Amino acid sequence: MINIVDYEGGNLFSVIKAFEFLGVNPAVITRPEEYEGGKIVIPGVGDFGDAMRALNERNFPAFLHEKAEEGALLLGICVGVQILFSSSEEAPGVDGLSFFQPSVKRFSPGGKIPHMGWNNLTIHKSHPLLKNVADNSYVYFAHSYYIPNLNENFEMAHCEYSNSFTAIVNRENIYGVQFHPEKSQKTGMQILKNFIEL
Amino acid sequence: MKPLNLQIKTMLVKRIIPCLDVTGGRVVKGVKFIDLVDAGDPVEQARFYNSEGADELVFLDITASSDGREILQDMVRRVASTIHIPFTVGGGIRSVEDMREILRCGADKISINTSAIQTPDLISQGAQAFGRQCIVVAIDARRKGESWDIYTHGGRKAVNMDAVEWAKKVVELGAGELLITSMDSDGTQAGFDNELLARISENVSVPVIASGGAGNVQHFIDAVKIGKSDAVLAASLFHFRQLTIQEIKEAFAENEIPVRLPY
Known part of the structure; x- marks a missing residue:
């Protein structure tokens, strides 16, 4: 079962439709009590602070920690991956879920911000999440803040815009992608399919 | 033919x-194509362009009557159910609530034009609610001497305001992207107004989409190289199959413009 966390995060419909396209009917959960087991997807569009506030109002943080601890597979998308980190320059003083320690940073002015459009992945290691995804595949990004490069154990792929940043993170059962797989055509569908099959 | 330069890394x-x-849920100019079951169906066309390698789509509701909201929402839902590339919806969006409805139906971005001029706060409210990457401000500009004035209502009504100054202002307010249409070039197929595009692109920190005037492949190259645009948009050129997306992509690659190939 795929569960999609609904915290009024904007791109919910597209994420639901992407999973339906892949032949699964995801459950949309607006409260932890609605969860009946399975994988958990945290979609996201918008602001780190707003996302955390919305998750806190619905008591999701403790629930997500508990399920992660029990081994449920988590996938964060866009802001949904950023909130897996401890904090963000987008919302100083707001605590993230802290599955990963570093702080999310803002792209330095100079280049155009947001980093918006198709950019390619440099893949570091083979992993079932990236089965049939070629190195340099294009995926769709739309973000102004980025996850800095991580310890190689946690960084599955990176991308470059004005600087190098982490595009796919993974630690044990916790996964996250900075881009929008639900909007990344064949490559994105392949990654979601792989997540379903993990 | 030269081999395509596909080796540009992370770019x-x-x-x-x-x-x-679109109007009333139907595409106004249809693709001249026999293999489409229904050429007026926006979903059919979206699927077609998706298969052709379009990087993104824009839907503009040109009549945008208030009783057409549900039809538009239904169209957005059907498009989002069918294709998996980003798309923008514009036309008649006047409030944050209008934006929310369209985004919840599966659109990625909202384009506003007249309503941004009438209520500039709508830009900041939208950016605050959904993130600035969701808010596209469309600017229709017409040359006046050495500068450009902006127009509303599909280019029919003049507003006594400088296009470059307005572009800077909307970015300050929270626009995440600008869709710049030259009213002088639009429909001429004589090329984009690259001077206008470059002037705006150099003065703002967000991506600029070039619109109005595309007639051949060189025009697209010029919009990027001279007009410094981040994206190029065209309507009838694609609908009437004068040029395919693939042809532009190949020309971009040959000119060392980074492009999504293969897609």
Whole structure:
């Protein structure tokens, strides 16, 4: 079962439709009590602070920690991956879920911000999440803040815009992608399919 | 033919965006194509352009009557159910609530034009609610001497305001992207107004989409190289099959413009 966390995060419909396209009917959960087991997807569009506030109002943080601890597979998308980190320059003083320690940073002015459009992945290691995804595949990004490069154990792929940043993170059962797989055509569908099959 | 330069590593590509004008849930200019079951169906066209390698789509509701909201929402839902590339919806969006409805139906971005001029706060409210990457401000500009004035209502009504100054202002307010249409070039197929595009692109920190005037492949190259645009948009050129997305992409690659190939 795929569960999609609904915290009024904007791109919910597209994420639901992407999973339906892949032949699964995801459950949309607006409260932890609605969860009946399975994988958990945290979609996201918008602001780190707003996302955390919305998750806190619905008591999701403790629930997500508990399920992660029990081994449920988590996938964060866009802001949904950023909130897996401890904090963000987008919302100083707001605590993230802290599955990963570093702080999310803002792209330095100079280049155009947001980093918006198709950019390619440099893949570091083979992993079932990236089965049939070629190195340099294009995926769709739309973000102004980025996850800095991580310890190689946690960084599955990176991308470059004005600087190098982490595009796919993974630690044990916790996964996250900075881009929008639900909007990344064949490559994105392949990654979601792989997540379903993990 | 030279081999295509596909070796550019980790580089944000220049996007190629077909624009579909819709009214009452139907496309106004249909693709001249026999293999489409229903050429007036925006979903059929979206699927077609998706298969052709479009990087993104824009839907503009050109009549945008208030009783057409549900039809538009239904169209957005059907498009989002069918294709998996980003798309923008514009036309008649006047409030944050209007934006929310369209985004919840599966659109990625909202384009506002007249309503941004009438209520500039709508830009900041939208950016605050959904993130600035969701808010596209469309600017229709017409040359006046050495500068450009902006127009509303599909280019029919003049507003006594400088286009470059307005562009800077909307970015300050929270626009995440600008869709710049030259009213002088639009429909001429004589090329984009690259001077206008470059002037705006150099003065703002967000991506700029070039619109109005595309007639051949060189025009697209010029919009990127001279007009410094981040994306190029065209409507009838694609609808009437004068040029395919693939042809533009190949020309971009040959000119060392980063492009999503293969897609």
